[in-house]
Amino acid sequence: MKDCESGNSHADHLIVERVTKNFAGLRALDSVSLNLKRGEILGLIGPNGSGKTTLINVITGLLPLDSGRVFIGEVEITNKPPYEIARAGLGRTFQTIRLFRELTVMENVEVAAVSRGCSRKEAKRRALQAIEELGLEGWVGRLAGELPYGLERRVEIARAFALQPDFLLLDEPAAGLNEEESDELLNMLAPIPQRKGLGLLIVDHDMRLIMRLCHRLHVLSYGKTIGEGTPEEVRRIPQVIEAYLGKRAAGG
Amino acid sequence: MKTQNAILLWLKSHTTPFLLSIPLLLLAVLVQAFGGTLLIRIVTVLFINLVMVLGLQVFMGNSGILNFAHIGFMGIGAYTSVLFSMTPQAKAATLPDLYPFLRPIHLPFLPSLLIGALAAALVAALVGYALMRLSDAAAVITLFALLVIIHTILVHWSIVTNGPRTLFGVDNYTTLGISAFFGILIIFIAYLFKETPVGLKLRASRDDRYAAASIGINVVQVRWAGFVLSAFLAGFGGGLWAHFITSFSPYAFYLTETFSILSMLVIGGTGSVSGAVVGTVVVTFLREALRAIENSANIAGLFQNNLVGFTEVFLSILLILILIYRPSGILGSREIRLTSEDLRSVTASSQTDRPVPSSTKEGKHV
Structure with a gap:
């Protein structure tokens, strides 16, 4: 790997x-x-x-x-x-949310780890960790374009986390x-x-x-x-x- | 044991290429066994179209860039492959001015196909790095210009293409079995490409190239990879087609064919391999049916003048209606699969044996 x-x-x-x-x-x-x-x-x-x-x-x-x-x-x-x-x-998020709307929440986060050179399997593991940190476990299989607004922000942050x-x-x-x-x-970000x-x-x-x-x-x-x-x-x-x-x- | 389980799990979440290829395989077998000459020809063309449409989907579907140059690469593949597969006698007859070093070359069918595909990929690789920096309308216009350039070269490079005249003397190697084999193989290639790291990064860049760059994706590089693979498949499809039709001119690789392949992909759904397959099947058969109607109407003398272009007009209207009412095609970006997306995510989370970090849980109750 x-x-x-x-x-x-x-x-x-x-x-x-x-x-x-x-x-x-x-x-x-x-x-x-x-x-x-x-x-x-x-x-x-x-x-x-x-x-x-x-x-x-x-x-x-x-x-x-x-x-x-x-x-x-x-x-x-x-x-x-x-x-x-x-x-x-150096990671970032955007003022106007920029998600990969045709990808699932999982893929949105995973691709950040993949772009670091992780295998898909390792990327999935890291993505799940970031997804859990932002409380998105219930949404992994959904397309990002179908999420409620408040969760879109969190997916963007989870994606930035997965970049490590x-x-x-x-x-x-x-x-x-x-x-x-x-x-x-605030409670998620503070620690x-x-x-x-x-x-x-x-x-x-x-x-x-x-x-x-x-x-x-x-x-x-x-x-x-x-x-x-x-x-x-x-x-x-x-x-x-x-x-x-x-x-x-x-x-x- | 563990690897066996992993393979089973993977197959369970990736049923798409199997679901798509099994009916097509059945169709090929049935037509081969019971079909007449005409039906065999139609289904052979269907699988060649499948190679072309899936090749287009690999780049266009995953990068979001409308690619008009695809059929140009088909032409490069067609001409290059026949230059290697034709007998020296046939070359002497149809291409008397051919470069001396090409005259004696006579390779079997498959190596010729591969060389044709590689030639198309090489051209794509050379021009691609500059082109892939462009997005949106600028990219579309430049790719269209590339189609025109390739076409102009094919028409004027008489030494190797016989100019605007028909090139003949190509052996008929592409049988139904061969085109079905490659058509189905390419379903798997196109599907797997989507799931590779490059394919995933390319899809991300399609949805938002700024966000893609912000997580370290070199958008130009992943687009280039998709473009080269797509051109390789187009070149391969061109070789298959050339050895099926056996005589053709550069006009075969221009606007009519571009429109035809593009309409199959757009009607089926650009964003998915399933859409590309469904679109190819639907449009290929629809076109044959319309052509039959057109012919029988003309033979029966239903109209005062002959009915001309009925098929094209009907397909254009269908394309416009699809673009208005279902802009992402019949299937859109969804793949046909047995298991639902939710099951996929469950299998994904079951792969990690790690407990949830306790701090996250505490964080929620602070």
Whole structure:
């Protein structure tokens, strides 16, 4: 059987160094730097249009960046094709769910392990583990296109788990979920980074989820970093309050 | 014992190719035993069509890219295989200007078929890596252009193809038995390809190429693999057809045939091997029936002018209706199988003897 070990780099850090990205005249990311450690959950927050999704797309190679560099440990992944970045140990989910709709839930998750070079049998074993972690056992044989919305999110996350990345970027995993579903997701995600030794970066607008889940926060506004630190620290930064609540609240 | 069980389990969850091939095998045996010349010819063509349609399904069904170039590869396979299988005398008669090194070559049927298939695969491999970077409409247009290019070369490369004129003197090797054997073999090849790692990755890239890349799939590479295999099968089918029809011109490998093979796949269902098989059977017999109606109407003089193109018009209308009301074909992406999908998943989970990680269970109650 082919070796299909996870994360060939086994790096401790995902490092983003002064990344800049322009869309025509618009500066979507302005010299943004961040550092994601394995085992931690980092929240990436900011108002609409602040560049969160752009940052994820730039890191994962979906969009070329204009300047700056991205590393997984020692390995530079700047402007590499997305599939190479994934193989280097970086997984992601999408803001608008992207599942393989004509494949079963099982195949959706399995194919991520297969693309790591696992045999179908070993891939099935890994897929089942990821499926159990996200509570999808009852849905394995269903086509992904037939699932209820809340479960689609979980299949996407299970698929990313089956890739066995060192770092995982979740783009609004709680978008469109009700409070109950969002809590369920939170409980599933919370123990994962420690258990898997995985660095997790989460973008979300659900502040309740972010504040409870994340060890550290990184705040963007108009493509610039305006704050970093623990949730408590970030809550006290004037620029953050201003970005979220307006100037008057910050002044008062 | 354990491997025996594993094989049984695998067979149980992969009944599709058996269910598809057993009725076809029966049909072949019955027609061989009791059928007249015409019926034997029709069923022989049916199996050759099956090779072509399944070859098309391998790429188009799994990658989601409409492939107009398929029949071009059939032409490459047909011409290449006959260049190797024809006797030197026949070559001298029909291709007097043939390159000297090709003149004395005279290989048996099967090696010639394989060489034809390999030639088609080689061309696909060379042009494929660039083409497979394209998706959607851009890919379709370029593949159509490739069909035109191949056709133009076949028409003008007189030294090896006899130009636009008919090439004759090919021996008739493709019997019903041979075409049935390969038709059924290719059912298994097409089905197994879907289940290989490459086939699975290709299907994933069909549904969403960005998500596929995000889990480490090199979309261009898996598409290329599917494209080359598909061209190989098309080349093989072309060789089978050439040694059945025995005289043909480059016009046999152009729009009419493209439409015919494409309509079989689309009517049956692009997404599944079952759909490809059902579509081939339905359309092949339907076409023969329509042709019979057309002929008898003309003989009986039912209309003032002869009825021309009735078959094509009827099939086109059927194709349009299918595209409107069942865009994924008669069977869609479902495979015919004995066990349900649910049973498959049960057998899948029974393969792991590992207990559920306790932390997951706790996680739910936090």
